[in-house]
Amino acid sequence: xxxxxxxAAILAASLAITACGSxxxxxxDGDGTVAVGPPPxxxxxxTPTSDETITLVAYDSFPDADTSLNEALASFTATTGIGVDxxxxxxxxxxxxxxxxTAGNPxxxxxxxxxxxxxxxxxxxxxxxxxVATGLADGSVEISEEFLALVPDGEATPVxxxxxxxxxxxxxxSERDLDPPASLADLADPAYAGLLVVQNPATSSxxxxxxxATIHEYGLxxxxxxxxxxxxxxxxxxxxxxxAYYERFTWAGGGPTPMVVSYGSSPPAEVIxxxxxxxxxxxxxxxxxxxxxxxxxxVLRGTDAPExxxxxxxxxxxxxxxxxxxxxxxxxxxxxxxxxxAEFVDFAVIPEQSRTLDPAVIDANRSTWIDEWTExxxx
Amino acid sequence: xxxxxxxLVGALAIGPIAALGVFYLWPFATLLAEALxxxxxxxxxTRSQTWDVVWFTFWQAMVSTMCTVxxxxxxxFVVARFEFRGRRLLVGLLTATFVLPTVVMGAAFLALLPDSxxxxxxxxxxxxxxxxxxxxxxxxxxxxxxxxxxxxxxAATLGASRRRTLTTIxxxxxxxxxxxxxxxVFLFTFTSFGVIxxxxxxxxxxxxxxVWRRATQLGDIGGAAVLSLLQLAxxxxxxxxxxxxxxxxxxxxxLEATAPRRRPRxxxxxxFVALTAGAAALVALVPxxxxxxxxxxxxTGWSTxxxxxxxxxxxxxxxxxxxxxxxxIANSLTTAAxxxxxxxAVGALASLAITAAGRxxxLIDAGLMLPLGTSAVTIGLGMxxxxxxxxxxxxxSWWLVPVGHALxxxxxxxxxxxxVLRSVDPAMTAxAATLGAGPVRAWRATVVPYLxxxxxxxxxxxxxxxxxxxxxxxxxxxxxxxxxxxAIEQLLGRTGTTLQAQGYVLATILAAVTIxxxxxxxxxxxxxxxxxxxx
Numbered sequence: 030x031x032x033x034x035x036x037a038a039i040l041a042a043s044l045a046i047t048a049c050g051s052x053x054x055x056x057x058d059g060d061g062t063v064a065v066g067p068p069p070x071x072x073x074x075x076t077p078t079s080d081e082t083i084t085l086v087a088y089d090s091f092p093d094a095d096t097s098l099n100e101a102l103a104s105f106t107a108t109t110g111i112g113v114d115x116x117x118x119x120x121x122x123x124x125x126x127x128x129x130x131t132a133g134n135p136x137x138x139x140x141x142x143x144x145x146x147x148x149x150x151x152x153x154x155x156x157x158x159x160x161v162a163t164g165l166a167d168g169s170v171e172i173s174e175e176f177l178a179l180v181p182d183g184e185a186t187p188v189x190x191x192x193x194x195x196x197x198x199x200x201x202x203s204e205r206d207l208d209p210p211a212s213l214a215d216l217a218d219p220a221y222a223g224l225l226v227v228q229n230p231a232t233s234s235x236x237x238x239x240x241x242a243t244i245h246e247y248g249l250x251x252x253x254x255x256x257x258x259x260x261x262x263x264x265x266x267x268x269x270x271x272x273a274y275y276e277r278f279t280w281a282g283g284g285p286t287p288m289v290v291s292y293g294s295s296p297p298a299e300v301i302x303x304x305x306x307x308x309x310x311x312x313x314x315x316x317x318x319x320x321x322x323x324x325x326x327x328v329l330r331g332t333d334a335p336e337x338x339x340x341x342x343x344x345x346x347x348x349x350x351x352x353x354x355x356x357x358x359x360x361x362x363x364x365x366x367x368x369x370x371a372e373f374v375d376f377a378v379i380p381e382q383s384r385t386l387d388p389a390v391i392d393a394n395r396s397t398w399i400d401e402w403t404e405x406x407x408x
Numbered sequence: 409x410x411x412x413x414x415x416l417v418g419a420l421a422i423g424p425i426a427a428l429g430v431f432y433l434w435p436f437a438t439l440l441a442e443a444l445x446x447x448x449x450x451x452x453x454t455r456s457q458t459w460d461v462v463w464f465t466f467w468q469a470m471v472s473t474m475c476t477v478x479x480x481x482x483x484x485f486v487v488a489r490f491e492f493r494g495r496r497l498l499v500g501l502l503t504a505t506f507v508l509p510t511v512v513m514g515a516a517f518l519a520l521l522p523d524s525x526x527x528x529x530x531x532x533x534x535x536x537x538x539x540x541x542x543x544x545x546x547x548x549x550x551x552x553x554x555x556x557x558x559x560x561x562x563a564a565t566l567g568a569s570r571r572r573t574l575t576t577i578x579x580x581x582x583x584x585x586x587x588x589x590x591x592x593v594f595l596f597t598f599t600s601f602g603v604i605x606x607x608x609x610x611x612x613x614x615x616x617x618x619v620w621r622r623a624t625q626l627g628d629i630g631g632a633a634v635l636s637l638l639q640l641a642x643x644x645x646x647x648x649x650x651x652x653x654x655x656x657x658x659x660x661x662x663l664e665a666t667a668p669r670r671r672p673r674x675x676x677x678x679x680f681v682a683l684t685a686g687a688a689a690l691v692a693l694v695p696x697x698x699x700x701x702x703x704x705x706x707x708t709g710w711s712t713x714x715x716x717x718x719x720x721x722x723x724x725x726x727x728x729x730x731x732x733x734x735x736x737i738a739n740s741l742t743t744a745a746x747x748x749x750x751x752x753a754v755g756a757l758a759s760l761a762i763t764a765a766g767r768x769x770x771l772i773d774a775g776l777m778l779p780l781g782t783s784a785v786t787i788g789l790g791m792x793x794x795x796x797x798x799x800x801x802x803x804x805s806w807w808l809v810p811v812g813h814a815l816x817x818x819x820x821x822x823x824x825x826x827x828v829l830r831s832v833d834p835a836m837t838a839x840a841a842t843l844g845a846g847p848v849r850a851w852r853a854t855v856v857p858y859l860x861x862x863x864x865x866x867x868x869x870x871x872x873x874x875x876x877x878x879x880x881x882x883x884x885x886x887x888x889x890x891x892x893x894x895a896i897e898q899l900l901g902r903t904g905t906t907l908q909a910q911g912y913v914l915a916t917i918l919a920a921v922t923i924x925x926x927x928x929x930x931x932x933x934x935x936x937x938x939x940x941x942x943x
Binding site (some may be wrong): 086089090093094095096097098099114115116117118120122125126127129130131134136147150190232266268269270271272274276280281283291294295298301302303304306307311356357361396399403407 | 511519527605608610611617623626627706708711713726727728732786790793796797801882883886887900901902904907909942
């Protein structure tokens with residue numbers, strides 16, 4: 030019965046989509062006709078100031094419809110008349126490679142989500158047009174100096190941040206009366222042998238962040254010894270986040286390892302998306318292992334709607350949009366005026382001192398570090 | 409041999425050649441022109457890592473292919489020659505295993521493996537065999553079921569043992585189909601991506617994985633281009649060999665339009681069929697079962713919530729996921745419909761042209777296989793910098809995704825059709841000519857009718873491939889909704905029990921739709937065949 034209903038729904042939905050699809054196709058022609066026709070007549074006049082539509086290029090996990098984030102964008106359109114299409118360009122690395130290849134003739138007008146480890150490459154490749162958001166220039170929007178220092182010339186605008194941290198299965202540790210580790214050094218302690226799964230930094234963004242955390246802790250000359258120790262302590266390496274969290278982690282995957290490299294915002298997500306609902310998080314974060322990632326938005330160089338693109342960047346750091354960031358993207362807003370939702374206050378950890386490295390240093394060494402790490406841990 | 413006017417052959421070939429040129433060769437060449445530098449070439453070729461990767465890619469593909477063909481030939485025979493209950497369902501199940509995205513099937517497979525095999529090359533090869541069985545069953549089976557049984561009967565009458573009949577009569581006759589299937593399996597395992605990442609030991613890389621890593625994680629597009637070219641060079645050699653071999657070994661046979669399947673008669677036959685079908689079904693059903701189980705499983709017990717909540721906008725008051733599974737299903741079906749239309753049109757023209765054009769047909773044949781052997785990253789990036797100026801400013805056009813799917817699917821349509829068309833006995837065409845038909849009329853009357861049946865099968869495969877396609881889709885920039893495989897990947901890429909379970913719900917639906925599709929087409933074919941024989 031359910032199957033039959035599903036199939037019916039599928040068929041109905043597919044018809045609906047086909048219909049929408051043909052509308053979309055017809056649209057540009059429609060616009061063209063309006064432009065050619067002599068008198069600019071009534072219908073278009075109702076929109077406020079402009080009837081431009083610009084494209085926001087984002088990574089795949091940026092929601093393209095139905096969420097409060099998209100509703101915020103719709104209200105931007107309502108007040109400015111500027112429509113916003115969302116174009117998803119792959120994971121962050123893929124998005125940047127595409128942006129670099131098309132620098133000067135971009136796929137869209139504004140880009141969301143280049144993180145600090147990729148920022149110097151984006152800037153060097155001329156992806157962005159420097160722009161300082163109006164709110165930042167006139168002081169109505171406040172963003173931590175720590176983030177603004179990464180873009181001294183307004184190369185891009187810091188829009189969110191988050192941490193990559195070792196997560197642990199609270200139940201697993203309490204059943205065994207074992208305290209979870211409190212530092213990176215503890216992870217190499219034989220008491221925690223074979224309890225940690227990490228991602229390959231060569232192919233995974235949280236994996237790379239965790240490697241950077243260890244480089245931050247032990248320095249350019251010391252991290253290799255630390256990883257040798259981790260290896261001797263039975264650290265498990267898998268290729269990506271999904272395999273680590275959903276296959277190997279004791280909590281979510283029924284796997285053998287009660288500690289996994291994930292995000293600082295994973296515990297609140299475990300509460301929000303719990304089934305059945307629950308009031309406390311089954312997982313916790315080991316604060317001392319956290320590495321900070323900052324994401325940026327910017328005007329793409331070569332946009333044919335620079336003014337509208339700048340207005341959108343202003344909006345992206347504004348209070349309204351920033352307030353929707355935590356529960357949709359599971360990162361923190363950079364705008365300091367925004368109050369966090371209760372789930373985030375209760376279950377997420379913003380480490381007092383998260384680790385960061387200079388983006389230029391990361392960019393210069395990334396490839397070498399990864400090769401060295403591969404040799405050391407997998408070789 | 410070819411008595412068709414050149415102009416007709418040219419007219420048939422122009423469409424496929426143009427499609428290949430515009431959507432494959434041009435973007436690929438543009439990317440090479442942009443990214444290929446002397447520095448990138450020498451850096452890549454002098455890095456010892458490069459050659460480790462090339463060697464690993466080659467040997468694992470070789471072993472995977474040999475195992476797949478050796479094992480797959482048995483179910484291919486059973487499916488082609490015997491009629492038994494659940495035969496179509498079995499083919500549908502195997503096909504689903506082949507086309508389902510590896511992020512899903514890989515995870516299901518992983519859950520079933522003993523820990524000692526996890527993340528080793530044996531897990532990779534095992535998965536390659538399981539996932540590619542359908543290629544051998546379909547490609548070899550579709551020729552086998554057309555083979556006239558009288559030669560086999562004659563051999564048996566003359567006292568040849570069953571085994572002798574198989575090795576001296578059947579196998580040589582189906583050799584072109586075996587070569588074709590082996591070529592496809594080799595292409596797929598040589599360019600393996602998801603299976604390697606999920607099931608391989610960490611750090612294990614095929615050229616495909618390394619191309620992706622260089623282009624997207626390190627921003628080394630030059631290095632990626634060199635590797636992509638290297639990958640293509642190896643495969644081009646293989647393709648030339650394979651298409652030559654197929655032509656050399658294909659013989660004209662008095663093909664039978666209807667399948668001479670029979671029910672297993674003796675106890676031994678019944679056992680053999682049951683055992684083979686049972687084993688093949690297990691290979692497909694066990695991972696699918698794991699998939700279904702996961703859609704009901706949460707860390708704290710079983711739950712049907714993921715199914716009942718499917719399509720509900722708000723997960724909790726005010727909180728929405730942003731990935732709409734129901735919309736993804738609709739998107740996938742629309743995309744698959746377009747991709748199938750493109751693939752069937754191009755594939756039909758190409759198959760007729762290839763068989764009519766003699767030696768030159770080989771080039772078209774091999775050319776259409778190239779996209780399968782080219783990394784999805786390179787094609788995606790190539791399209792991005794090629795279709796970026798008027799009048800070809802097609803970036804993010806809705807139809808670019810189905811075209812990408814069609815590029816991957818066309819070779820399957822062609823492989824399914826060409827084997828059958830090549831085997832049409834020229835004596836029939838000659839007879840038609842003797843009866844006064846001109847070359848075109850004779851061709852239309854004798855060759856073209858054999859196209860429809862394999863074309864329908866190829867079309868079903870194309871639709872199934874499009875439903876499960878992940879690589880090309882994920883590297884093209886997209887606006888609007890996502891296809892099912894992308895939505896699954898996104899759901900499984902975020903923290904949260906609800907999201908994980910919904911990902912597996914979607915994967916189960918994808919599997920069900922794929923199986924239904926393949927079974928439906930096979931059934932319709934069966935009805936058509938029955939009507940034809942009834943007349």
